[in-house]
Amino acid sequence: MNHMPLLTLLLLLPLAGALLMIPLSGRERLARRLALSIALLETLLACSAWFCRGNQLSSAAPKGFFLFTDSPWIDSVGIRYTLGMDGISLLLVILTALVTVIAMLVSWRSINERVSLHYLLLLAMESGIIGVFLSLDLFLFYLFWELMLIPMFFLIAIWGHGRNIYSAIKFFLYTLFGSLLMLLAIIGIYLIHGSQSGSYSFGLAALTGTQLSPAAGLWLYAAFLLAFAVKFPIVPLHTWLPDAHTDAPTAGSVILAGLLLKTGAYGLIRFGYPLFPEAARTLTPFVIVLAVAGIIYASWIAFAQKDMKRLVAYSSVGHMGFVAMGIAVWTPVALSGAVLQMVNHGLTTAALFAMVGMLDERTHTRQIEDYGGLWGKIPLFSSFFVLFAMASAGLPGLNNFVGEFLILAGSFKEVPAATILAFVGVILPLVYTVRLIQEVIFQEERRTLPMPDLTTRELLLLISLALCDIYIGMHPAPLLDILKAPVALLTGGAP
Amino acid sequence: MTTADIFIALPMMLLAVGALLALLIGAVTRDDRIVVIIGVATTLGSALWLMQTPPALIAPALGLSASGMSRLFGGFFALLAAGVLSLSAGYNRERGITGEEYTATLLFATFGMLALSSATNLLTLFLGLEAMSFGFYILVAIDLKRAASGETGLKYLLPGALSAAFLAFGIALIYCVSGTLSIHEAVQLTLTVGRPNPVALAGWGCLLAGIAFKLSLVPAHLWTPDVYQGAPAPVTAFLSGGSKGAAILLLLFLLPQAADATILRIPLWGFAVLSMLVGNLAALLQNRVRRLLAYSSIAQMGYVVIALISGTGGGHKAAAYYAIAYGVMSLAAFGAIAALERSGSGETLDDYRGAGFRHPFASGVLLLALFSLAGIPPTTGFTGKFLIFTAAIRSGEIALAVIGILLAAVSLFYYLRVAVTLYSKSSSIHAGARPNYPEYLVLTAASTAILLLGLFPNALIRLLSHLLP
Numbered sequence: 019m020n021h022m023p024l025l026t027l028l029l030l031l032p033l034a035g036a037l038l039m040i041p042l043s044g045r046e047r048l049a050r051r052l053a054l055s056i057a058l059l060e061t062l063l064a065c066s067a068w069f070c071r072g073n074q075l076s077s078a079a080p081k082g083f084f085l086f087t088d089s090p091w092i093d094s095v096g097i098r099y100t101l102g103m104d105g106i107s108l109l110l111v112i113l114t115a116l117v118t119v120i121a122m123l124v125s126w127r128s129i130n131e132r133v134s135l136h137y138l139l140l141l142a143m144e145s146g147i148i149g150v151f152l153s154l155d156l157f158l159f160y161l162f163w164e165l166m167l168i169p170m171f172f173l174i175a176i177w178g179h180g181r182n183i184y185s186a187i188k189f190f191l192y193t194l195f196g197s198l199l200m201l202l203a204i205i206g207i208y209l210i211h212g213s214q215s216g217s218y219s220f221g222l223a224a225l226t227g228t229q230l231s232p233a234a235g236l237w238l239y240a241a242f243l244l245a246f247a248v249k250f251p252i253v254p255l256h257t258w259l260p261d262a263h264t265d266a267p268t269a270g271s272v273i274l275a276g277l278l279l280k281t282g283a284y285g286l287i288r289f290g291y292p293l294f295p296e297a298a299r300t301l302t303p304f305v306i307v308l309a310v311a312g313i314i315y316a317s318w319i320a321f322a323q324k325d326m327k328r329l330v331a332y333s334s335v336g337h338m339g340f341v342a343m344g345i346a347v348w349t350p351v352a353l354s355g356a357v358l359q360m361v362n363h364g365l366t367t368a369a370l371f372a373m374v375g376m377l378d379e380r381t382h383t384r385q386i387e388d389y390g391g392l393w394g395k396i397p398l399f400s401s402f403f404v405l406f407a408m409a410s411a412g413l414p415g416l417n418n419f420v421g422e423f424l425i426l427a428g429s430f431k432e433v434p435a436a437t438i439l440a441f442v443g444v445i446l447p448l449v450y451t452v453r454l455i456q457e458v459i460f461q462e463e464r465r466t467l468p469m470p471d472l473t474t475r476e477l478l479l480l481i482s483l484a485l486c487d488i489y490i491g492m493h494p495a496p497l498l499d500i501l502k503a504p505v506a507l508l509t510g511g512a513p
Numbered sequence: 514m515t516t517a518d519i520f521i522a523l524p525m526m527l528l529a530v531g532a533l534l535a536l537l538i539g540a541v542t543r544d545d546r547i548v549v550i551i552g553v554a555t556t557l558g559s560a561l562w563l564m565q566t567p568p569a570l571i572a573p574a575l576g577l578s579a580s581g582m583s584r585l586f587g588g589f590f591a592l593l594a595a596g597v598l599s600l601s602a603g604y605n606r607e608r609g610i611t612g613e614e615y616t617a618t619l620l621f622a623t624f625g626m627l628a629l630s631s632a633t634n635l636l637t638l639f640l641g642l643e644a645m646s647f648g649f650y651i652l653v654a655i656d657l658k659r660a661a662s663g664e665t666g667l668k669y670l671l672p673g674a675l676s677a678a679f680l681a682f683g684i685a686l687i688y689c690v691s692g693t694l695s696i697h698e699a700v701q702l703t704l705t706v707g708r709p710n711p712v713a714l715a716g717w718g719c720l721l722a723g724i725a726f727k728l729s730l731v732p733a734h735l736w737t738p739d740v741y742q743g744a745p746a747p748v749t750a751f752l753s754g755g756s757k758g759a760a761i762l763l764l765l766f767l768l769p770q771a772a773d774a775t776i777l778r779i780p781l782w783g784f785a786v787l788s789m790l791v792g793n794l795a796a797l798l799q800n801r802v803r804r805l806l807a808y809s810s811i812a813q814m815g816y817v818v819i820a821l822i823s824g825t826g827g828g829h830k831a832a833a834y835y836a837i838a839y840g841v842m843s844l845a846a847f848g849a850i851a852a853l854e855r856s857g858s859g860e861t862l863d864d865y866r867g868a869g870f871r872h873p874f875a876s877g878v879l880l881l882a883l884f885s886l887a888g889i890p891p892t893t894g895f896t897g898k899f900l901i902f903t904a905a906i907r908s909g910e911i912a913l914a915v916i917g918i919l920l921a922a923v924s925l926f927y928y929l930r931v932a933v934t935l936y937s938k939s940s941s942i943h944a945g946a947r948p949n950y951p952e953y954l955v956l957t958a959a960s961t962a963i964l965l966l967g968l969f970p971n972a973l974i975r976l977l978s979h980l981l982p
Contacts, residue, residue, distance in 0.1 A: 164889055164895075168889065171929070175933045176937075183933050187933065191922070191926060194925055198921060199918065202902060202906070202914060202915065205906050
């Protein structure tokens with residue numbers, strides 16, 4: 019069976035939609051509806067991939083992948099158009115499609131100028147992110163890796179607020195600085211592999227197993243790690259993130275936190291570890307120390323935030339620290355936990371940013387001290403807010419708990435001391451989240467602000483996210499089943 | 514004259530006849546449109562001719578050949594000239610640059626480029642380069658109504674004359690050592706394995722100094738910002754895309770013939786690093802878009818020099834690719850600037866504020882060109898840089914590659930600054946003129962080329978690997 023159309027379609031549908039937006043400038047209603055329908059269609063497509071997981075592929079396809087497509091592209095330098103989907107990609111692609119829909123719905127009313135351009139950028143970004151999650155050729159991967167930055171840059175620069183230009187440029191420079199060094203490393207491993215085997219290729223399958231001298235491996239891996247760590251972000255490379263989040267429009271924050279941060283982790287799982295296993299093992303302690311430091315430091319800083327969006331941004335840094343730790347430990351349990359946590363964090367943080375955005379849209383302030391007593395005024399909103407905040411804090415029965423638990427359980431045997439410290443990092447978010455809920459939702463009202471409750475659109479969006487959160491929290495088995503085979507293959511065991 | 518001679522010389526003759534015709538038409542009618550049509554027709558005609566000439570013809574009596582490289586680059590320069598001419602029509606009308614001499618001079622400059630790209634001996638090479646430069650001396654100063662124009666012309670002419678002297682002297686010294694003007698033998702005999710003749714080295718030193726001026730490599734770059742700023746925008750596009758491409762081509766004729774070019778590595782290394790450093794850092798400080806692009810062009814040429822140094826790792830191919838890529842990017846960038854200026858935009862960054870919403874088409878093209886110059890995929894600039902860095906690492910120039918890529922990261926900042934300015938809020942709602950049809954056509958073609966060369970570079974890379982083994 020040839021499944022090439024599905025992956026290519028997944029990749030190109032949003033891009034085609036983005037091109038459709040060009041002639042629609044000025045026709046806002048049409049642009050909005052068309053963009054949303056395309057995003058919904060993409061979600062359907064992504065979900066349909068779920069049912070392909072039983073596919074048996076020919077032996078040409080790498081193990082563990084159930085959808086695969088490969089054709090020559092720039093074959094004069096050994097670049098191929100290779101896409102593949104395994105369980106890890108599947109979950110992240112579905113997440114991408116879903117979060118893009120959320121981002122569109124969130125900005126439904128708040129974006130009123132240059133509407134078609136806004137949706138064009140969102141759709142183009144969706145294509146770029148899906149490309150990152152599907153590419154199995156390093157050149158192709160790098161292409162999408164950079165491509166997804168440009169729409170985000172313009173989202174922040176055009177529709178952002180505050181010091182948005184500064185933040186947009188900071189975001190772009192930070193991320194691209196890391197990526198450029200990764201480009202050199204990609205070329206480096208390509209040449210080393212080429213001179214060893216005589217055939218030059220950027221394919222992941224070909225490059226895996228390249229014999230590298232320890233020093234070369236370390237340098238190349240360090241360049242990859244730098245690029246991924248900036249995206250993650252791993253403390254101390256995180257400073258772009260709070261600024262970018264604070265000044266981005268809500269849709270931008272939702273995608274930034276929900277999706278872009280995941281690409282760094284995904285890159286490390288798909289490319290960093292498999293390409294440089296020895297170098298990765300050498301640097302593992304280093305990454306774990308940074309990850310644990312990040313978990314604690316970011317939570318600490320989150321305490322001090324007065325701006326809700328900044329608080330959620332710092333909490334993201336902390337949560338991604340868990341993911342970094344789960345990946346660094348590289349045991350099957352911890353790695354499945356890390357991937358699951360990527361999905362969980364995407365869902366939960368997207369919801370929190372969306373809700374802060376809703377408040378901001380109503381009252382034009384994000385300062386915690388301006389709020390209070392929301393429970394009495396907008397009970398529907400408040401209950402969802404409490405739900406997502408508790409999910410983010412890792413309440414058992416909700417999704418983040420499962421991921422964090424797996425990461426900690428999988429790490430304890432390998433690095434007990436770090437796991438114990440990271441456990442402190444589980445408690446800290448609970449403290450600042452409870453404080454946030456207390457001050458915003460339950461404390462008595464401090465300022466009279468105009469505050470209608472949720473609209474149908476907002477309600478729909480939050481219900482869908484809440485259902486995902488609760489489902490994963492209660493019954494994560496199907497997702498873990500999907501992750502089993504690829505994780506086992508990556509960590510070197512039998513599936 | 515044999516048939517082969519005529520076959521090879523025909524595109525050049527066509528251009529020369531076109532130029533003369535343009536001058537003669539001036540006596541009959543004052544309508545510049547007819548002149549432009551003649552110009553575009555002759556450039557397109559010679560481009561078409563070059564594409565269909567049977568390859569590998571040599572006309573020894575003329576010192577010309579129709580090698581693959583000359584046909585590829587000759588056709589490219591002719592197409593570039595056609596694009597520039599089409600852009601100029603509306604721009605010149607707006608600026609009050611009238612007269613048939615504009616078109617005629619531009620055709621003469623193109624004639625020089627074509628002569629250079631089909632040269633087989635050093636003398637033709639030099640004559641072609643100087644015929645081209647001569648055209649540019651006039652073109653950059655052709656806007657007589659502006660006071661700055663004369664200054665611009667002089668700033669280009671004086672260093673240009675100096676560089677011509679260096680080039681001529683360098684060629685003389687190389688001839689003196691090798692006793693032949695044929696490119697292949699002269700280079701072989703002067704850049705030998707082992708210790709080359711000191712006189713030959715002096716010749717190569719002079720030659721590189723002369724070329725450094727044409728490519729505006731630091732420290733021979735001082736003319737660049739002023740000339741980019743002062744010349745009419747379409748001329749700047751041609752100067753940036755065409756004349757630099759021709760200078761790169763000249764080096765590509767010479768360097769691959771060398772038995773051992775390592776002796777040139779040190780000066781070229783210096784040129785590359787200094788140009789990238791000074792170009793990128795100085796561009797950070799600019800407030801005028803054209804000056805910014807001038808410094809960016811200095812930096813870009815530094816990257817080309819990296820490719821030229823890495824000849825053993827496939828760098829010549831990369832340099833040829835980048836010459837074409839840079840030509841297309843220059844046409845797009847300065848073409849878009851020409852369209853923006855024609856509709857009344859000023860030249861500082863502040864004047865470009867919000868232009869993305871007032872002039873979506875031209876700004877979109879400028880944006881694409883900027884991203885391409887910055888080396889962001891999926892543009893031709895990215896593919897070009899990718900080829901350059903691959904070549905550099907393959908030939909062991911890792912330090913150069915790392916310096917280059919770090920400075921490329923720096924360069925992002927100023928390209929992004931322009932990009933952001935284009936799409937930031939502004940109070941001005943003055944829309945000005947819409948782009949005219951030639952502008953639509955040329956800018957669309959240039960943007961398509963930027964994307965196609967970026968996404969599907971296979972054919973060009975294959976062709977270049979065939980031509981520059």
